[in-house]
Amino acid sequence: MALVFRALAFRYNRKTEVFAGLDLQIDSPATVLLGPNGAGKSTLMALAASQLAPTQGSLSWLGLSPDSRKNQARYRKAVAWIPQQIRPVPGLTVREQVAYAGWLKGLSRTAAWEASGQALERVDLVKLADRKSHEVSGGQLRRMGIAGALTHRSELILMDEPTAGLDPQQRIVFRSLVEELSDSLQVVVSTHQTEDLADLYREVVVLSDGAVRFQGTTDAFHSLAGGTGSAQGLADAAYAQLVGREV
Numbered sequence: 555m556a557l558v559f560r561a562l563a564f565r566y567n568r569k570t571e572v573f574a575g576l577d578l579q580i581d582s583p584a585t586v587l588l589g590p591n592g593a594g595k596s597t598l599m600a601l602a603a604s605q606l607a608p609t610q611g612s613l614s615w616l617g618l619s620p621d622s623r624k625n626q627a628r629y630r631k632a633v634a635w636i637p638q639q640i641r642p643v644p645g646l647t648v649r650e651q652v653a654y655a656g657w658l659k660g661l662s663r664t665a666a667w668e669a670s671g672q673a674l675e676r677v678d679l680v681k682l683a684d685r686k687s688h689e690v691s692g693g694q695l696r697r698m699g700i701a702g703a704l705t706h707r708s709e710l711i712l713m714d715e716p717t718a719g720l721d722p723q724q725r726i727v728f729r730s731l732v733e734e735l736s737d738s739l740q741v742v743v744s745t746h747q748t749e750d751l752a753d754l755y756r757e758v759v760v761l762s763d764g765a766v767r768f769q770g771t772t773d774a775f776h777s778l779a780g781g782t783g784s785a786q787g788l789a790d791a792a793y794a795q796l797v798g799r800e801v
């Protein structure tokens with residue numbers, strides 16, 4: 555399990571350089587990416603998903619780089635991306651939308667339909683399978699996105715701010731899903747929520763101004779706070795120490 559960025563540079567335009575030579579290797583099955591607004595988290599996720607291409611440098615997943623059309627197709631099959639804003643195809647049901655995700659990644663129609671049923675069970679959305687996908691809640695939409703990734707057996711799932719806007723109950727559902735997923739595949743999540751850090755994620759990466767300020771286990775992250783207290787209190791204190799701001 556290794557997502558590797560080497561001397562990665564990326565700019566949106568002449569004014570906005572987000573990364574200028576980033577080196578980062580993510581091996582852990584469950585990693586959380588923290589950072590203040592504008593740190594580059596979403597950009598890094600989109601690069602890792604091969605939705606954006608580096609200006610310079612390289613990235614790879616298990617040695618595979620999305621550096622040609624053929625490699626990109628293979629890469630995107632293995633690496634799934636759940637962006638902040640999921641835009642369902644209007645008119646499709648949840649089950650159709652999930653099957654569509656599998657079909658887009660090369661499954662036959664029959665295989666995609668079968669896989670969508672299994673994936674919906676895994677994310678606990680069977681009851682909503684026949685609901686129109688644009689009529690479900692934000693948390694359900696994200697689970698639908700994950701189900702899409704499971705249809706084509708992604709090995710790495712990148713989730714950008716998956717808990718933003720979720721109520722406490724939806725966060726609990728999401729949490730157990732991440733726990734379950736990280737037993738069999740690699741998960742990288744960007745978030746502003748430090749509350750379930752210790753229980754859910756084995757590794758923390760803190761990004762600020764396009765650079766890695768910290769990478770290590772959640773215990774090592776908490777110990778930066780240099781005291782005792784609740785896991786969330788320690789995480790908040792460690793974070794504030796690294797970037798001088800609150801999450």
Ligand SMILES: Nc1ncnc2c1ncn2[C@@H]1O[C@H](COP(=O)(O)OP(=O)(O)OP(=O)(O)O)[C@@H](O)[C@H]1O
Binds near residue numbers: 570593598
């Ligand atoms: N499409 C774009 N065009 C130009 N600049 C962009 C674009 N998207 C992001 N940026 C800029 O790139 C930098 C990194 O943004 P990014 O969205 O990756 O940060 P982030 O850490 O995900 O922030 P947030 O926590 O607010 O989502 C910021 O300075 C942002 O203004």
